[in-house]
Amino acid sequence: MIRSENLKFQYSSAKNELTFPTIHVDKNKHTLLLGESGSGKTTLLHLLGGLSAPTAGQVFIDSHDIYALSEEKRDLFRAKNMGFIFQDAHLLKNLTIEENIILAQYLAKVKQDRNAVITVLDKLQIKDKANSYPNQLSRGQLQRAAIARAVINHPKVLIADEPTAALDDTNTKYVMDLLMETAATFEVTLLIATHDTRIKSYFANTYQL
Numbered sequence: 001m002i003r004s005e006n007l008k009f010q011y012s013s014a015k016n017e018l019t020f021p022t023i024h025v026d027k028n029k030h031t032l033l034l035g036e037s038g039s040g041k042t043t044l045l046h047l048l049g050g051l052s053a054p055t056a057g058q059v060f061i062d063s064h065d066i067y068a069l070s071e072e073k074r075d076l077f078r079a080k081n082m083g084f085i086f087q088d089a090h091l092l093k094n095l096t097i098e099e100n101i102i103l104a105q106y107l108a109k110v111k112q113d114r115n116a117v118i119t120v121l122d123k124l125q126i127k128d129k130a131n132s133y134p135n136q137l138s139r140g141q142l143q144r145a146a147i148a149r150a151v152i153n154h155p156k157v158l159i160a161d162e163p164t165a166a167l168d169d170t171n172t173k174y175v176m177d178l179l180m181e182t183a184a185t186f187e188v189t190l191l192i193a194t195h196d197t198r199i200k201s202y203f204a205n206t207y208q209l
């Protein structure tokens, strides 16, 4: 489903170019990018997710060479096919939870469908928060809202950067169980970057950076 070849990335202010191993993410084969701080996990997630173009190499998603697309087409491709969960929920504070998720439909140019939003919020057990604003939710509820927004357009891949960093063992298990349930419910493959070796056992496919 995702395949990368010979990826390299150079930050303009950095001395050395980053080079990455070949990555294959197959459907339903949840994949972990494991590495120490500074090893390039976030950079690689951005390259694989279509967020920043590599200095060399290619990324294929279902045989589409995503960096051969125009920026506009790539943005749309990403909005339809990839879901992102950032460390902070990144919800717009002046929009309700429901409006935040409808915005994701709008940006992907898919039908703005309130019923679909409510169904997803219901599956994630925060339907009663649809009309609340982000600052009225607990951290756990915000995380569920961020997941709802990430899966609303039925992406193929759900990408998360360090979802368990700074969590204790109990909350780490809670978040990983939630992500696994989400993957099963919404039929989406997980691609996660972390330095947290506690979550290794959840993954069939691990790359050490």
Ligand SMILES: Nc1ncnc2c1ncn2[C@@H]1O[C@H](COP(=O)(O)OP(=O)(O)OP(=O)(O)O)[C@@H](O)[C@H]1O
Binding pocket: 011, 012, 013, 014, 018, 035, 036, 037, 038, 039, 040, 041, 042, 043, 044, 195
């Ligand atoms: N904007 C930037 N400009 C210059 N160098 C950068 C920039 N962002 C990251 N780097 C460098 O690129 C390398 C990889 O960074 P990256 O953020 O991908 O690592 P990471 O494995 O995600 O780290 P962490 O676990 O600490 O978040 C690091 O050496 C970092 O210092």
